[in-house]
Amino acid sequence: MLDNEKNCAEALTLEEIGSRAKAASVRCAVLGTDKKNQVLQRAAELLIECTPQILEANERDWKLAVERQMPKGLLDRLTLSKERVASMADGLREVAALDDPIGSVSGMKRRPNGLLIGKMTVPLGVIGVIYEARPNVTSDVFALCFKTGNAVILKGGSDALQSNIAIVEVLRRALLECEVPEDVLQLIEDTSRETTKKFMHLDRYVDLMIPRGGAGLIRTVTTESTIPVIETGTGNCHIYVDSPADIVMAVDIIFNAKTQRIGVCNAAESLVVHRDIRSTLLPALELRLKEKQVELRADRDSCEFLSDAVAATEEDWGAEYLDYILSVKTVSNIDEAIAHINRYNTGHSECIVTTNYMHAQQFLREVDAAAVYVNASTRFTDGNEFGFGAEIGISTQKLHARGPMGLEALTTYKYIIYGNGQVRS
């Protein structure tokens, strides 16, 4: 009996959140750009003003996390400081400065019967975001969704709950002060698995679900959600060094793509090497990677040219290490390289280092991934680096949005048709 009652109460609450978001989204969709920017600017001011309260809430999260022995890397992501809150405020201002994609009309053409038909960019409606214990995501995601006229429902990690509550309160105050429905931003405070699961079934109200976090979270959401999901973030990225290639450039690119930041989805995880350049590339590369103690896991054909490598297993080809580890696979030609990459990659970022024109063009055409590079580090796959100004994630799927997702990925379109009495015969 009690269990049933509890379920009912929870369902109602989520139902309420959904229905409020939907109602708010209708009003949010037609807000002018000035009004939206006013909210974002005011929210930035309030974040700075309310920094003490936010840090106090964050400290409560932090103490609990320390008690629960949260790993150091995660603890760092959870922790806010005056500077980090200021950078969240800067993020809001940066999004305010971006062009508003909503309401613009493209491709307007007059048909033979006189109808004038064009495509108008419009919001998606309600966006759900499920993420882990990084409180800065709360304001980042709000800014992008709100700028594109969408309502958003957030479900952050339980470890950051107090921080998220504090940040959402501030953001909602900005909405209220600017006379915009506060329910364009809502946080699900019940972070239980059960409620999260129900959230993923709220397809009646939510138009798109974006999971932001590790591979486990993303797998759970794509499997469970009945709402369309955009997958983000897993990257088993390869660098293929062709023959002929500029060896110095190759070493620089691999070193950068592997070690510049290891825990990110656009870091390289695997080197694919043409057998003809192993003898020049591999010893030089091994020496360079020693600076960062990178472990090499190589197939037999490459081990010959490496002094410290361990033998790679089948599992290594599919691994996203997010660590100082690089697998090394030998191939006899570019076709083999492309086939290997298309088999094991996760649709993120792939690179060829070559001086051969034909191979560069073939690689760009035939490799199936969101971003395909010639002679550059895979670390550039990023909304800011691509010039989008901001990013809600990097899509590794093919529908709707692929690669770094800027504001445009949070929009859809409708056809608008101006007539003067046309009927179909």
Next chain:
Amino acid sequence: MLDNEKNCAEALTLEEIGSRAKAASVRCAVLGTDKKNQVLQRAAELLIECTPQILEANERDWKLAVERQMPKGLLDRLTLSKERVASMADGLREVAALDDPIGSVSGMKRRPNGLLIGKMTVPLGVIGVIYEARPNVTSDVFALCFKTGNAVILKGGSDALQSNIAIVEVLRRALLECEVPEDVLQLIEDTSRETTKKFMHLDRYVDLMIPRGGAGLIRTVTTESTIPVIETGTGNCHIYVDSPADIVMAVDIIFNAKTQRIGVCNAAESLVVHRDIRSTLLPALELRLKEKQVELRADRDSCEFLSDAVAATEEDWGAEYLDYILSVKTVSNIDEAIAHINRYNTGHSECIVTTNYMHAQQFLREVDAAAVYVNASTRFTDGNEFGFGAEIGISTQKLHARGPMGLEALTTYKYIIYGNGQVRS
């Protein structure tokens, strides 16, 4: 034991179909436009050449359908003739004549660090299509998917099985003759519910699932499929007649949108009328609609001005009649009209008839649907009418593609990046 064996055999077969489609899609993705057009032209020739065999197979379907007492409308859709096969061949030639979207690069820009970044249009991969007993869909869908470099797996209605087998055989012969992997086109011949269900779970191989048919089919696929689905085809379309409006134009548009063809998704199902123009519009409209014996189901405020209307119930507002029936709802102003439409529509096509500039712009902006019209019949929502040259369906959802889907809806993109040694700092 027998049951288990049967299940295993079926699973293997579908698994095989999927894996073959995936392998074929890789080769199909890089086919040149000339080669693809050659296949489509040859397929058109072969359809004409093999008309007798196709008609013979169709007759077997037809006899069975008559025995099973298939309703007349469905039987008409199932039946092929020499002319209908010729029109299928014309369809293939028309798609051959369309521009190939694959491989084109847009938005190429140089970043401050010298990277040259652009978006290349690429195929989705493998597309699944589930449809009913309309054998012409078999060649239409193949043409659109193949022209966009995708492999396709078809599951047609059991009533059209012999026809579909015959058509697919002809199309695969064209592929074989042109030395393109035949497996870019495969038909699932086991039309059992069980196999269809398994097909909808083939997410390992299939990138996109498109159901083509009635509301029941579409609901089943969206609920069951673990593959991303594009919903097509249900339309509860409204015409809102504002005050002031050109009454003659309004009557023409409503008459056309309601009666020009009743069984289609872009036909009007509901009239929303401003109370101030009821007395002029409704009697004139009723008289005109009598020509086609259209039944009017009106709310109380409109019934006053109609001599033969029946009282509408709540259910009428959400109904897609696909019949000579029109619901009539009275509103006091444009806001009420927009709210009513946004509540009950299915995201297809909506129209305002008005002479008021501000109302026209407001309606275009605020109504949430794939196609929003001012002063024109909703019957124009169609790939050909919009100038796309062909159409795989009309999407009533917001992600990836919305409204009439031409070739572009069957593509995605990847970012290509030309560098000269750039690394990230």
